[in-house]
Amino acid sequence: MNNKKPKTLSFKPYARLLTMLGEQLIKNERIALVELIKNSYDADANWVKVTFENFDEEFRPLGSNAKIIIEDDGLGMDRDIIENHWVNPATPSKLLKKKVKQNSTTRQGRVIQGEKGIGRFALLKLGRYIEMTTRAKNSSSESTVKLDISKYDEDFLNNNQGMFLDEIKMSLSDADPAEIIIREKIPVGGRNITRKPHGTRIEISHLQSAWTREKVKEVYRDLMRLQSIFDKVMAEDQDTSEHEALSKSTKPKSDFDIYIFRNKSLEPFGLETEEDLHTLLREKAVFRIDGRYDEVGKVFDFSINEKHQKISLLDPVLTGLKMYRDAFFIEKKNILEGRSTECGSFSFKFYIFNLSLDAAPQHSLGAGDKDLIRDHRIYLYRDGIRVYPYGDPTDDWLQIDVRRGTVRANEFVSNDQTVGVIEITQEHNKNLRDKTSREGLVDVGVATDDFRSLIQVFLAWVRKDPYDKAMRITKNAKDIAVFKGGVVEKGFDDLNQAIEEQDTIKAAAALKEIKRTYQTERRYLVKRAEDTEHLAGVGLSVEAASHDLMLSIESIYRCIDNLINEARRGRSLDPKHLETELSTIRGMVSFIERSLGDMQTLFRSTKQRRKQIRVADLLQRVHKLYAGMLHKNGIEYEFETLGSPLVASTTDAVLLQVLLNLFDNSCYWLTGRKSPRIIKILLDGDRGVMIFSDNGPGFREDDMAYLFEPFFSGKGDEGRGLGLYIARQLLSRHEYAIDVSDKQDRLLPGANLTISFVKE
Incomplete structure (x- = not known):
């Protein structure tokens, strides 16, 4: 067996990686400029100036001398940072700074944006010749880096051979004292300022993109939205609440202004x-x-x-x-x-x-x-x-x-x-x-x-x-404004007058017939609407009054079940115990009978006529209906009279619906709130008013105009938004009124409503 000794290999990327990554990581020149300006932001610059030099009014380049210059007054870089970090794409320098410090902010309190080290690719997205001059804070010298890849195509071929990345050379030179980034007057933002002796200036030429005024305008729009465009509106808000703490902590602690110049002139895109x-x-x-x-x-x-x-x-x-x-x-x-x-x-x-x-x-x-x-x-x-x-x-x-x-x-x-x-x-x-x-x-x-x-x-x-x-x-x-304003009737009258002035007898007769028919239909529809509102009010009132009825029925079942269980055990029933249970059942049935009798008065009858009703008597009946609920939810009930008895010329049905709705609303808003929970009612016979109040959350100021409009409810999905609307409609038909109490009439710090039984 002839095994070769393992060989250590290293990546050696080709030069075309520069442009390939640029295409993948930086979508367009707008993103490229934003990335470069983020670097200025991370360097604690107070301003960034982008100059399109040698461009005409439409931002078309004037020959090969056209260039884009980006300069700022940030902290700048020294030679060591350039040699050991800037020339190394994907440098982790900012990322390490965040991790080591456990604090990702700059000296001016800005949160560092960059951490991937890919900003250099943004330069090559804009152009093929780069000249960067930078001067670190408290340094007398400045360094200049020059990178020229304009002579290569996208694939970086040299004699039909692919070039490696380390074959792309750039020059680094120093000037001491500094010659470009010096303390001098320069135009920024429509005024001349004294430049600080530190910062960075980048010239980009052999431009890659075809620029137009519209494209530059889009770039400006992007740059202006680099920081929140809402800050000005937010700053004008007078009220500050606790939940603003997070958003305020994220805002930069210093100004950061961006300006676009064309040649020597500031371009005020989008200020208006x-x-x-x-x-x-x-x-x-x-x-x-x-x-x-x-x-x-x-x-x-x-x-x-x-x-x-x-x-x-x-x-x-x-x-x-x-x-x-x-x-x-x-x-x-x-x-x-x-x-x-x-x-x-x-x-x-x-x-x-x-x-x-x-x-x-x-x-x-x-x-x-x-x-x-x-x-x-x-x-x-x-x-x-x-x-x-x-x-x-x-x-x-x-x-x-x-x-x-x-x-x-x-x-x-x-x-x-x-x-x-x-x-x-x-x-x-x-x-x-x-x-x-x-x-x-x-x-x-x-x-x-x-x-x-x-x-x-x-x-x-x-x-x-x-x-x-x-x-x-x-x-x-x-819709209500049109209805109450008599807009249609006024239109008929104006048209009728115009026809009469022209003396067109036939047209006037036709219009008169149309108006008569319209009024007939209107009376019918108004009657239908009133009947519908009445039935809706009855439904709401029955629902409101049914709470204690259900509790009473549950009590009856409980008593009966107790007696049945004792009988099944074969025990002889104690007469006194039996009498107590049956008395309880009788009391509950009597309560249900009275309650159902009250509910029957809610339903309209042709025999039901207006009569003089002592409001206190009906109020007592409604209080009995709600006594169980008030006790269950720990709600106190206070009742007071002033002067002579308060009397209303109306029907039991109307007054019951109004009172049931008011009790139901107060119980809803008081339930679950901290004690004391109070409903307080004042009957003032001399003034002819009833004031109904509770110490719940009350009415929101911006809801006041809508409280008595149909389908408006502060109860979310639980509310139908009909109760107060129907109450006002019913009372108005009897020439009475209900409204939010004036300040001097309020009994408690919550909701206060005044019902006037003085005919309007």
């Missing part, structure tokens, strides 16, 4: 549209949502239009959504009941717009405004720096449009109407990793799936709950 966007976000959004997802507590902690809310990830308002079940249910079991999400906590800000033509005036948008909104999506920022391409108008990284294609469109907000930012950090979101290509997150793994699903679920809730309510309220308000 940026201001326009800020105005739209502040003034035209239906909802401004600011919050965070807390992974430890499995809770969304957020505010909508500055109103704070919390929703547990296990709350039925979320678990009942199809979006949630598709993401987190396996074989009808919620997997999040047994595990935590794996993406980490994150913060978010969303701005939801109404793009429809019938949007409320305060939310309506012109064609230009809509185009500006559509130019933005939901951005993702890691430690204050954008993860590309998320947020681009053509990107659907959250699969919003895909999901809208699989569910009813009205169950999910669209990309076009949603602008926002989600902020993650390297510290809190270690499992969310960027692709090496710098295009989004790695799609494989539970963490990314959880992250995307959580955002989808939250946005689905926004669409189904607050947004849907707002849209229905707006529509109802418009």
